[in-house]
Amino acid sequence: MSREQIVTGAADMIRRRGLNATSIREVAKHAGTPLGSTYHYFPGGKTQLAAEAVQWAGGTVSKVLTAKLRKGPVDGLRAFFALWRQIVTESGFQAGCPVLAVSIEENASPQALVAAADAFRAWTGQLAASLEEHGVAPGRARSLANLCVSAAEGAVAMCRAERSIDPLDDVAAELTALLQAATEDPEMRHTVHNRG
Amino acid sequence: MSREQIVTGAADMIRRRGLNATSIREVAKHAGTPLGSTYHYFPGGKTQLAAEAVQWAGGTVSKVLTAKLRKGPVDGLRAFFALWRQIVTESGFQAGCPVLAVSIEENASPQALVAAADAFRAWTGQLAASLEEHGVAPGRARSLANLCVSAAEGAVAMCRAERSIDPLDDVAAELTALLQAATEDPEMRHTVHNRG
DNA sequence: GCTAACCTATGACGAGCGTTATAGCCAGAG
């Protein structure tokens, strides 16, 4: 179906250029559909298209998380980072996360921003739930989940700037160890102390 | 001087809207200078202006880091996060980091991207050096520094999307504890193990 | 074969963009 190609194409372009630099004309051309079709499928215009693109991207990641978190939080985290690693390397450091891209453009599209917040909350929620299932205290689980998602998003951007995959790999290694400690060591399951 | 106002104004607009949505006309208007002056001061056009804005923003943060890291890596980290917290809250979740903004826009401006990479490398370099001075092994210091900067950048973006300061505070608390452990516990000073 | 519903195709609209050119101002040196 054409409609789906437009959404995924828009997500791909937002991933690379950001929302403002993604024009509906180019999205349509990239999807092989005429410009008019875009406004037929998305009467809400660019705002609606952006929101759906972010929603689609968020859902895609969520599905991977759902599948991999069944083997535990550490496996979920590894899959999460593997996913970003693939996007960054296969694009030659040109592509990143459309959810992040929409989040940092003021007034770009209120609906898209809401979709971005939903995506972030879904990812952290899934990870936190898995951590709780493995014995981590709720508050600390939320804290760790926010750290994991934040760090992954930031590392992807750093990799693109530095044209090196090192930041992402470093961050993945640190967080893997941290999550292992939190799930395996009973003393590490609770809220962060002031002294380690 | 006018020139400086143009650079800081550009940085401020990039912080909020991203690079592509920041027009030279609006930067000039915001700085109270005529459009022609912009091309007088920055013959390289938007590319040069963007690069200088990113450089300025990177340098500002670096100065804060230099000052606060003298009291140790944990104090430096706290100042780093306090800085971002202030930007996010005082703007009502409208402003973030211009270095990140430039990093995620493909082909926006090669010179600005180089400046962004330089800024990231400066920040992580300073933090890693401070960690090494406090007994952390070099490889692990780099790893931790990448984690801190990545997580801060990502958390700022998440805060803007969710319109909540919680992600940034969660991440700050986790990383503070992690850096304290790494600098105080001799067993935590070396490369990450597979088991915590 | 007719009709109705969906989709396509094309072109136009006003607005904003980056950039350039050119003429004017206005301090300070001689």
Added chain:
DNA sequence: CTCTGGCTATAACGCTCGTCATAGGTTAGC
């Protein structure tokens, strides 16, 4: 006072943008 060089002011260039309107096609049910 004059002149010169750094800055201002203004207008224009070609281009792309989001959006809309409108006419053309194409297919399914009768």
